[in-house]
Amino acid sequence: MSISRHFVLAAGGTGGHMVPAHAVAEELIARGHRVALVTDERGAKIPNLFKNAQVHVLPAGRLTGNPRGWVKGIKAILEGRAMARRLYETFEPTAVVGFGGYPALPALLAALKDGIPTAVHEQNAVLGRVNRLLARKVSAIATAYPVVERLPDRFAEKVHLVGNPVREEVLALRDEEFPALTDESVFRVLVTGGSQGATVLSSVVPSGLALLPLSLRRRLQVTQQCREEDIEKVRATYAEMEIPADLSTYISDMPEKLSWAHLVIGRAGASTLAELTTAGRPAILVPLPSAMDDHQTANVREMVACGGARSIPQSQFTPVELAKQMQKMAMEPGAMQNAARRARSCGRPNAARDMADLLESIGYAPIMNDPLPVSSPMPTSLNLQGVPA
CATH class of the missing domain: 3.40.50.2000 (Glycogen Phosphorylase B;)
Structure with a gap:
């Protein structure tokens, strides 16, 4: 009997976040799982990525600038979180992983709200702001370097060195x-x-x-x-x-x-x-x-x-x-x-494989004999009405 799990990958709209996420998505898909990407408009426009996965564009506010900017940013984050929760009702992910950048924040907050296992992947040797914000709450922290600045020692038990996934080419x-x-x-x-x-x-x-x-x-x-x-x-x-x-x-x-x-x-x-x-x-x-x-x-x-x-x-x-x-x-x-x-x-060529192993290990309730056919389309725009933030 085949086992197919559903994973949501959330990544900011730059190549530095999107390429590692794409490499992990390809590895998960090759294992028979289904993958959905949550990103912003920039990420969705990067060519030749996530051709085999569902792509969802969500609002992603930035918590920078003056207090007025914070209000606007928080509003966008809450809207994005509500949309992500609506997606999870249909897609039923066994785990949600963020690859950094503010567009990953609403998707991870939604997963935490719904009790879905979560992970973050840090590509740099300094823990990024979004990953820093969520490090205490997520199930696992994957790193690309043995030493990562601004990553507190108290999280050592859930830190996994996997490397930075690259494209097959x-x-x-x-x-x-x-x-x-x-x-x-x-x-x-x-x-x-x-x-x-x-x-x-x-x-x-x-x-x-x-x-x-x-x-x-x-x-x-x-x-x-x-x-x-x-x-x-x-x-x-x-x-x-x-x-x-x-x-x-x-x-x-x-x-x-x-x-x-x-x-x-x-x-x-x-x-x-x-x-x-x-x-x-x-x-x-x-x-x-x-x-x-x-x-x-x-x-x-x-x-x-x-x-x-x-x-x-x-x-x-x-x-x-x-x-x-x-x-x-x-x-x-x-x-x-x-x-x-x-x-x-000093290369870590097995990063995509090891990251996929990690996600499979934290994801629970595998979906047996995938009830949603792979060809079944998912909505590209989500209705916010009636969805709690």
């Missing part, structure tokens, strides 16, 4: 060899600053590469993500230096680009770190100084300690410093290959 790179690299071969550099690029990378990286010794510079091949307002200036700079460069505002085939990259230069977001350590790719990372609680600086520490990356604070990220760090990595025989092995050593 990235996971497949773990079985591939590091791209062949000799003193004469092309040296491929991938530059990415997140989904919107980063102006500091556009201004520093081309100038830094120009300072490299000619023997290395003439071997370079660059793929770089840029903001739209920066791309033509960057293109002109590379053309002047005669460095082949493929520039775009969005890299849609990131796993493919990562597969042949010898070095990655970028930010230190949780998903970036997870992909680098899963695939085993060396990196020079520049943590975003304005990131909430400076979590990108915390994220990069493990990979640096493993020897798979070098971290440069943005205040010190100059063309000279970049060129110096690249020379240390690229011109010493075997250094790149060694850094790749070290990066791979």
Whole structure:
């Protein structure tokens, strides 16, 4: 007799929250379970995610700003909680898991109100605000790093280190060899600053590469993500230096680009770190100084300690410093290959599997012989009338 459980995954509308949630959803679906996603309008618009799951857009207020903003935010959260409870009446989840971001808050509050087992997944090395708010009440806390700042020791019994789930296409790179690299071969550099690029990378990286010794510079091949307002200036700079460069505002085939990259230069977001350590790719990372609680600086520490990356604070990220760090990595025989092995050593490729195991362990009352056919549609908009907040 088959057992199918229903899981609700709630995630904020950025790739950093949505991609791990998507990876876990695919693992749960592969095990025969049904999955519904709760997110905001931004999350629902991210392409190529949650094609096999129901997607529900709920209000998600933010508890920031002045007192008037708090009132508005609380109202939206309560509306979202009421809508989530209406969804749970129909979908009957055995567990609800939040992947961070304010859009996860109403769904988790609804689950707690209804006595449904809950979990949160923290992608960063600093516990995020929503996860911090709910840490005391949830059934389990999954982390991506062994040490997570702002996570009180008193919750240790329900903390589980699982890692940060990545897409199957990235996971497949773990079985591939590091791209062949000799003193004469092309040296491929991938530059990415997140989904919107980063102006500091556009201004520093081309100038830094120009300072490299000619023997290395003439071997370079660059793929770089840029903001739209920066791309033509960057293109002109590379053309002047005669460095082949493929520039775009969005890299849609990131796993493919990562597969042949010898070095990655970028930010230190949780998903970036997870992909680098899963695939085993060396990196020079520049943590975003304005990131909430400076979590990108915390994220990069493990990979640096493993020897798979070098971290440069943005205040010190100059063309000279970049060129110096690249020379240390690229011109010493075997250094790149060694850094790749070290990066791979701190990867957690089983994160999606382990997260799915955790959710199955906390979810109760499995639904036997799924009474709702997989093809049965769920409402995409929920009626709030008569639903208690």
